[in-house]
Amino acid sequence: MSRQAILDSIRRGLRRGPLPADQRAMLEGRLAAHPRQLIPARSRVPRPEQIALFLRNLEKEFATFERLADAAAVPGAVAAYLARHNLPSRFAIAPMLADLPWADRPMLTPEARRAHPDDLVCLTHGFAGIAETGTLMLPSDPARPTTLNLLPDTAMVLLRASDIVGAYEEAWDRLRAAGPQGVWMPRNVMLVTGPSRSADIEQTLELGAHGPRRLHVLLVDDE
Amino acid sequence: MTATLPAPRAARYDDLMQIHSPEFQERARHALDDPGLQKALGRAKEGFQVKRAAAVAGLPEFEALRDTAADIKNHTLANLDFYLETFAANVEAAGGRVHWCSTADEARAAVLKICQDAGARTVTKGKSMISEELAVNEHLEKHGITPVETDLGEYILQIRDEGPSHIIAPAFHLNREDWEETFRRVHTDLAPDRVFAERRDIMAEARIKLRQKFLAADVGITGANFLIAETGSSVIVTNEGNGDLTQTLPRVHIALASIEKMVPTLEDATSLLRVLARSATGQDFSVYTTFSTGVRRPGDLDGPEEYHVVLLDGGRSNMLGTEFQDMLRCIRCAACMNHCPVYGAVGGHSYGWVYPGPMGSVLTPTLIGVDRAGHLPNASTFCGRCESVCPVKIPLPKLMRHWREREFDQHLSPQGVRSGLGIWGWFAQRPGLYRSATGAANLALRLWGRGQGVFRSLPFAGGWTAGRDLPVPQPGGTFMAQYARRKRRG
Numbered sequence: 001m002s003r004q005a006i007l008d009s010i011r012r013g014l015r016r017g018p019l020p021a022d023q024r025a026m027l028e029g030r031l032a033a034h035p036r037q038l039i040p041a042r043s044r045v046p047r048p049e050q051i052a053l054f055l056r057n058l059e060k061e062f063a064t065f066e067r068l069a070d071a072a073a074v075p076g077a078v079a080a081y082l083a084r085h086n087l088p089s090r091f092a093i094a095p096m097l098a099d100l101p102w103a104d105r106p107m108l109t110p111e112a113r114r115a116h117p118d119d120l121v122c123l124t125h126g127f128a129g130i131a132e133t134g135t136l137m138l139p140s141d142p143a144r145p146t147t148l149n150l151l152p153d154t155a156m157v158l159l160r161a162s163d164i165v166g167a168y169e170e171a172w173d174r175l176r177a178a179g180p181q182g183v184w185m186p187r188n189v190m191l192v193t194g195p196s197r198s199a200d201i202e203q204t205l206e207l208g209a210h211g212p213r214r215l216h217v218l219l220v221d222d223e
Numbered sequence: 224m225t226a227t228l229p230a231p232r233a234a235r236y237d238d239l240m241q242i243h244s245p246e247f248q249e250r251a252r253h254a255l256d257d258p259g260l261q262k263a264l265g266r267a268k269e270g271f272q273v274k275r276a277a278a279v280a281g282l283p284e285f286e287a288l289r290d291t292a293a294d295i296k297n298h299t300l301a302n303l304d305f306y307l308e309t310f311a312a313n314v315e316a317a318g319g320r321v322h323w324c325s326t327a328d329e330a331r332a333a334v335l336k337i338c339q340d341a342g343a344r345t346v347t348k349g350k351s352m353i354s355e356e357l358a359v360n361e362h363l364e365k366h367g368i369t370p371v372e373t374d375l376g377e378y379i380l381q382i383r384d385e386g387p388s389h390i391i392a393p394a395f396h397l398n399r400e401d402w403e404e405t406f407r408r409v410h411t412d413l414a415p416d417r418v419f420a421e422r423r424d425i426m427a428e429a430r431i432k433l434r435q436k437f438l439a440a441d442v443g444i445t446g447a448n449f450l451i452a453e454t455g456s457s458v459i460v461t462n463e464g465n466g467d468l469t470q471t472l473p474r475v476h477i478a479l480a481s482i483e484k485m486v487p488t489l490e491d492a493t494s495l496l497r498v499l500a501r502s503a504t505g506q507d508f509s510v511y512t513t514f515s516t517g518v519r520r521p522g523d524l525d526g527p528e529e530y531h532v533v534l535l536d537g538g539r540s541n542m543l544g545t546e547f548q549d550m551l552r553c554i555r556c557a558a559c560m561n562h563c564p565v566y567g568a569v570g571g572h573s574y575g576w577v578y579p580g581p582m583g584s585v586l587t588p589t590l591i592g593v594d595r596a597g598h599l600p601n602a603s604t605f606c607g608r609c610e611s612v613c614p615v616k617i618p619l620p621k622l623m624r625h626w627r628e629r630e631f632d633q634h635l636s637p638q639g640v641r642s643g644l645g646i647w648g649w650f651a652q653r654p655g656l657y658r659s660a661t662g663a664a665n666l667a668l669r670l671w672g673r674g675q676g677v678f679r680s681l682p683f684a685g686g687w688t689a690g691r692d693l694p695v696p697q698p699g700g701t702f703m704a705q706y707a708r709r710k711r712r713g
């Protein structure tokens with residue numbers, strides 16, 4: 001079968017047989033340790049500056065944000081955002097966010113589910129924010145479906161300030177720690193940096209290609 | 224002179240096979256005289272070079288990261304068998320399947336079988352150069368399955384029946400007028416007199432058209448920028464989000480990847496990602512970098528129920544242990560072509576197959592044979608810019624020189640050619656002399672051709688011309704001579 005043929009051909013090229021046990025053990029050790037490589041210094045700054053860097057990079061990538069004092073303020077902020085942009089009050093939310101005090105805003109109809117193709121607005125939960133490039137880490141989970149990140153015209157993301165880290169590597173470590181040993185890697189992990197775009201027409205940037213045209217982050221200051 | 228040459232489709236596929244690499248010189252000559260193409264190519268500087276330079280300037284560690292990136296790839300290649308086996312075990316642990324394919328034929332068959340088993344009628348596709356290499360679309364169509372390209376650039380090329388001219392900006396050769404004309408011609412259900420006031424109106428039309436396709440598709444096919452051994456993940460990097468819709472909405476996801484896409488860990492992938500977007504588009508990070516691992520988990524509300532990785536060797540393992548091993552570090556960022564004066568003058572279609580520019584000149588002969596792509600390693604001024612911007616430090620000019628040497632050894636044994644091209648190589652390293660000298664050599668070839676359009680047999684290259692025609696250099700002069708004239712004109 002081709003598996004063997006490919007492995008044989010690789011070994012022929014490398015002029016060796018299968019790796020001896022000690023070398024395999026060394027490589028397995030490297031996988032288990034997953035050593036960090038060079039990490040740029042830009043995100044290794046004091047905490048308030050790290051958060052400011054994250055927000056600066058969000059804006060550089062055409063996302064918007066607002067800062068909220070606590071999670072209880074989320075329904076009000078969502079209501080105001082929707083009104084400001086003339087968006088419908090019925091929208092999809094990550095089931096993870098179903099227990100926010102939505103009842104405070106009876107005009108809103110949040111629906112805890114995956115996204116539908118005709119959804120104009122979705123709200124999901126950001127697992128981490130990465131200051132280095134203003135990137136959101138959005139891992140899939142039964143309570144955080146992937147389609148919420150992709151299908152709506154306006155994607156909103158709730159992120160806690162305490163979940164902002166400096167470099168990607170720190171977010172990976174948090175993700176490793178969050179899941180069960182051995183199967184911690186979620187089915188889908190999206191690193192999202194700004195709203196969807198394309199420069200395929202004359203190398204000129206336009207927002208809103210297939211994914212969301214707007215990306216709005218609700219940052220809860222929990223630190 | 225012939226009429227306009229067809230833009231090459233990317234097929235390498237029995238009767239559909241169209242490899243146009245041997246026509247490089249002829250295509251290049253046409254390209255230089257094509258005002259639309261020249262207008263499009265003029266965007267390389269602002270569109271790519273300036274942006275890359277700004278992104279690189281913004282990251283003091285960039286040069287050090289190039290070394291890191293090259294080291295990671297070298298380590299992976301030296302242990303590729305181990306990492307591939309680890310990757311496959313982890314894909315299977317996450318409920319996916321790996322299809323090991325030595326050849327393009329096997330890979331096409333594997334893709335078709337998965338689609339047929341899924342009862343697929345339509346298949347959406349994210350951008351994948353491996354798919355171009357395999358001519359997956361043609362193969363599926365031949366078996367009654369409709370493939371739909373969803374990357375904006377790939378979408379317009381599919382409806383125009385053209386191949387990509389660039390590895391990350393497939394429609395780089397088109398102008399806005401081309402987009403408008405094509406959409407009007409093909410989207411006949413829309414008002415013919417509609418106005419495209421802005422570029423975004425063109426994009427909005429494609430978005431609406433493709434939304435319907437995403438929802439109807441039974442299978443989604445994407446490429447992979449990286450495969451991660453540690454987790455068994457395939458990674459795609461896009462700006463549009465089409466790749467994510469492609470791999471999330473249909474019931475079945477197929478990731479097409481060649482064996483050298485492997486990296487050991489998430490940390491290693493992260494280091495490569497730090498140089499990838501900056502080198503490619505000058506972004507600090509692409510909009511969507513997505514890691515797919517296996518099938519929908521219990522309780523998940525979305526995601527594919529089947530996950531397949533079609534893993535292609537396709538001649539790559541033969542590069543290990545040779546002087547071309549370095550080429551397997553390539554992460555397909557396109558910086559080399561974005562900074563190449565030859566690519567910038569003649570565009571991607573001149574190269575005649577899937578991979579253009581310096582990386583294509585090195586890779587294409589390995590994948591389709593030096594007999595069919597032998598011209599390509601000559602398509603260089605040896606200015607060295609490609610190597611200086613390559614994020615994994617591939618010595619592209621050196622590798623192009625290796626090919627030329629091999630070409631003599633394997634196919635051009637008669638002494639006349641050997642010395643002729645040997646002299647060419649000597650001049651090529653001395654750009655000032657090279658320009659006028661190739662003009663002289665060109666003239667000599669034309670005299671030998673005795674005014675006929677094509678050499679059937681050259682006095683010194685019997686073996687080489689036996690199977691194919693060698694175009695006679697046209698009176699317009701060499702590529703470089705035309706290039707210089709055009710520069711003066713422009």
Ligand code: SF4
Pocket residue numbers: 552553554555556557558559560582609612613614615616617
């Ligand atoms: S050869 Fe280097 S510069 Fe060219 S596409 Fe590959 S990685 Fe990028």
